[in-house]
Amino acid sequence: MSSLPQPVPPSWKDLGKSSTDLLQKDYPFNGTALEIKTKTPSGVTFKVAGSRPSHTAPIHGELETKGFHKAQGLTFTGAWTTSNVLKTQIELENQIAKGLKLDLTTTLAPSKPEGKGNKTAVLAAVYKQSGFHSRAFLDVLKGPTFTADTVLGRDGFLVGAEAAYNVTDGRISRYQLAAGFNAPEYAVTLHALNDLKSFSASYYHRVSADVEAGAKAVYDTKLTNGGVAIEVGTKTYLDSAAFVKAKINNAGVLALGYTQSLRPGLKASFGLALDTQKLNEVDPSGQVHKVGMSFVFES
Template sequence: MPVVSFGDIGKAAKGLLGGDKPTGTFSFDPKLSVSSTTASGVALTATTVQKADKVEASLKAAYSTKKYSVDVALSPDNKVTATASINDVAPGIKLTTSAVLPDPATAKLTLDYSMPYLALKSTIGLNASPVVDVAASTGYQSFVLGAETSYDTAKAAVTKYNFALGYHAPDFQVAAHLTDLTKTLKLIYSHNLTSTSTVGAEVTRKLATSDTTFALAYARKLSNGALTKLKLDGSGALSALYETKLQGGEKVTGSLQLQATDLSKPVKYGFAVDLA
């Protein structure tokens, strides 16, 4: 089995605390998504989000086979992001190219290489002075160790380097991330208490200033299939989520956030509707 990639070290914990499909994502702005698939297999998704008195719309079209995938996305600022991938160019190798149109200088080429004890991802900008990103990870059994760096050829300097160490067991994950040029240490943890409930925690410490923040989360799937989640962070913000599917297959998510340390502050709330 291929080793976990650098970006997926502590993935379950990051998803629980930051939002993902299995445990839900907090949404404090009204959001409507409509998805459908054409007879030819093209998946279309239209999304509108209301932020204050402004409505932002985006559109995405995607097509994939076992060998190829192509997707085109139109963002609210009318920029088009096009991405194309080819799997198994050689054993364990995947190539991806992307660009944000109409600016050709944003074009990038990404190589993913995966084997039992090494996962490598390298991205290079297709322009005169590219930024080169490299991420690698290796592991044994449940342990995984990884690092990533960026080199800016225009500045002739390394602009980023991060490290991560994780342990992925069937029922829990724990990871330590050293980021921000080794100035920030982040510890994350998630544990499946049962087949329907998960808890997680995150502690972030700025090593130079000793500033520390934390977050706690709990997610549970109810007997009716609905999903609930609670999250408390160090600032006192308490967030709650309820997600359910209607009989027609529509997914509805409601989110609520209040300041637990100061109940006089206004409550934030929002909802998201996904029509498939």
């Protein structure tokens, strides 16, 4: 009896994504952010994003445009930031082989001195098939460094590994491992990172159609106190257009988030972070207690 076709597993960077998104996304307490997305009838998209951290004066902004050539499987993305950094990305997908994607990403900072990190160039290849997801990157100007990762999946079980090789030095500069299990309503992921010196375990559970919960524990052997950092969080849908999120870590920092779709194409998010061990302290710098908001317009 032949087994059923296996779905494509997540990439290395997306292992534990459900828990990461639950604990990290939709908490805009570090300042104010605005994002505007538009799309032309021909499929070209434009995005203007700006953010101002609560503890600094300068506003960081980025203008991005993305175009597609579906017949050729080609995508071009260009961006320009207020830091005077030019970014380009060219992607070619499913043309040489089914499931293969090639990518060239470059950045250029004309205002920086030559040779001081003013430019980068990374070649990437991604190959996806049933039960298999592999990526390879060549950082042309740094090292050069070759990085590869692979994730294998079968019946919900996932195993993955990543390694970086410095071509100039002729040595492996980093290696990492991961394992997990994904089910429709829950996911568990274990990571051994930074040459197996840092370990993390994450858990995600869709309790019901309206409630999600998750947790993450991190242990780093380099920390002098040798403790484990733990964070737990939850997300509750109030209705089809609004949800609230809450999380707390073992350092006593409580974070709250509220997201509301005001109308189709307009979403507002509000975030608050409180250090529960310093509630009575005056915080003029905004470093202890934080508040912020984010608005996204899309058409």
